[in-house]
Amino acid sequence: MKKTIFSVATLTALTGVSAVTANAEEVTVKSGDSLWSIAQAAGTTVADLKAENNLKSDLIHPGDVLSFNQTVEVSKDTYTVKAGDTLWAIGNEVGLSYQEIMTINNLNSDMIYPGQTLSLVASVEENTQTSETATVQEVEVAEEVQAEEVTQVEETQVEVVEEVEATETVEVQETGAYIVQKGDTLASISRATGVDVDTLKALNSLKSDMIFPDDVLVLTGEVPTTPAVEEVSEVEKIEVAVETVDQAAEKAEADRVAAEQAAVEKAEADRVAAEQAAVEKAEADRVAAEQAAARQAEADRQAAIKAEEERVAAQRAEEARIQAQKEQQRIAAQKAAEKREREAAAQKAAQQASQPVSQGNGNAYTIALNLSKGKSYVYGANSAYAVDCSSFAQQFMAQYKGKNIPRTTWAQRDAGTRVSNPQPGDLVFFNNYSHVGVYVGNGMMVDALNPSEGVGLRAVSYVHGYVDGYYRY
Known part of the structure; x- marks a missing residue:
């Protein structure tokens, strides 16, 4: 029987790892x-995702389409x-423990x-003291571990005495699975089946104490005896602790990325809201400007209408003024023409009157x-200096025929006799016997017409209106 020294890390044989390739996908x-x-979820890494999609940072947005390649290339x-x-994680991927790596x-x-x-492949040194095929490897655990329970593993090598000439087997009673x-x-x-944990x-072929629901565990068979050194469980504790630390780091990274993603989404929401x-x-400014422009346009239109x-x-006032001026000029011209006609008539009457007519x-x-x-002319007067039309007629008739006729025109009408062939000395009445x-x-006639025309000789046609008739006394 020979004695060979092994380290804990060399209990697993090391082999090369071939490449595994999967198809490209999108998400x-x-x-x-x-x-x-x-x-x-895709079975890849953040770095590969970023490289595959040319991402400069970890920021992504809902609706982005990312491509990924699940190909794992390991030499x-x-x-x-x-x-x-x-x-x-690398050890799990390539089938080695992290201590072996x-x-x-x-x-x-x-x-x-x-x-x-x-x-991923270790060099093997054979111990010159033995001719068996067993391999001797030495591993120094140089990492300082804070936990006191692994101090002994750090300071010493684990010697495993293996009886290479014969292999003892442990018989396990048949209990099924x-x-x-x-x-x-x-x-x-172990407590339920009576099979110890190491067995x-x-x-x-479990490398750690990790098991999962629905796993099927074999409870019977021959097991090559492997020296159960106490230090192995301590190393496994370290593995579990490292795994826990890695998981915590991954969770912290996930929390950080989630926080960044939430910040990106909030910034995007704020940007969209802004x-x-x-x-x-x-x-609103455009509508207000349009309304203001419309109001201004309406005001301008109303101003233009006004x-x-x-x-x-x-223009109408000017036309009315011009028309009134023309009317005034027409009336003035008409009056001037009438005045000329009256003057001509008066002149003619004077010439005719120059021939005396005997009467009374x-x-x-x-x-x-x-x-x-x-x-x-004074309305209502009857004196040597002032008369009206009827008092002048009364004074004339007194001198001409010595007759005393009534004072008013209506009474004078009643006192006389109407004639159709007027003669000098008759009275002529106008406008419903008002003159x-x-x-x-x-x-021709002599009368007291009005204050402006006075008392004098004028044509019968000079008086506006109509002639009622001629009366004789």
């Missing part, structure tokens, strides 16, 4: 998605670290960085003309 970003959650002997990788690459801590190349239930642990299954792990508010304000009305009114106590023309001299004059022949 549409939904509200709440992040690059980390999409990478987890047979090496692995290139990507952003987000951990030794524990640290040992193969002479790492003193689990710190790695993107782009770093890790070797066990289906893991929710809440089970290897310890609780359970050996029978089922744009909407700006659009609404611009529309100006046109004023212009038309002024003397010439009617001479008596009436002499009686009118020095008198003025009376002394007829002196040849269409």
Whole structure:
């Protein structure tokens, strides 16, 4: 029987890893998605997603379409670290523990960085003291661990004494298989079946105490005895602790990305709201401007209408003034013509009257003309200086025929006899007997007409209106 020294990390044989390729896919970003959650669901990494889609940051928006390639390229002997990788995750991917990767690459801590190349195949040194095929590898655990329970693992090598000439087997009673239930642990299954935890792990090739509901555990069979050194469970504790730290780091990264995504969505919502508010304000300003322009246009139109009305009114007023002026000129011309006609008639009558006509106590023309001299017209007067039409007729008849006739025109009408062939000395009445004059022949008469015309000789036709008739006394 030979004695061979092994490290804990060399209990698993190391082999090369071949490449695995999958088809390219696309995914549409939904509200709440992040690059980390999409990478987890797609079986890829955040770095690969960003490289595949030319993203400069982790910011994505709902509705974005991202492409991803699930191809995992690992060389047979090496692995290139990507952003987000951990030794524990790489070990799970390539089938090695993180301690083995640290040992193969002479790492003193689990710190790695993107782009770093890790070797996946260890060199094997045979111990010259034995001829068996067993391999002796030494691993120094150099990392300082804060927990006191792993201090001994850091300071010493674990010696495993293996009897290579013969292999002892542990006989396990036949108990069949066990289906893991929710809440089970290897310890609780061990208590229930009577199979110790190490045997359970050996029978089922378990590298850690992690099991899942519905896993089927073999409970019987031959198990190669493997020295159960106490330090192995401590290393497993470290693995679990590292796994927990990695999971916490991944959760923290997911929380950070989710917070960034929420901030992006809020910023986008704020931007959309600001744009909407700006659009609404611009529309309100446009409507207000249009309404103001419409009001101004209506005011201008009303002002134009008013100006046109004023212009038309002024034009009509001017036309009316011109028409009135023309009418005044026409009336003045008519009056002037009538005056000329009257003057001509009076001149003709004077010429005709120059031939004396005998009647009564003397010439009617001479008596009436002499009686009118020095008198003025005053309504209601009857004196040597002032008379009206009826008092002048009364004074004339007293001198001409010595007759005393009534004072008023209506009474004088009643006292006389109407004649159709007038002679000098007859009285002529006008306009419903409201005026009376002394007829002196040849269409002429002497009368007291009004204050402006006075008492004098004039044609019978000079009086406006109509002639009622001639009366004789």
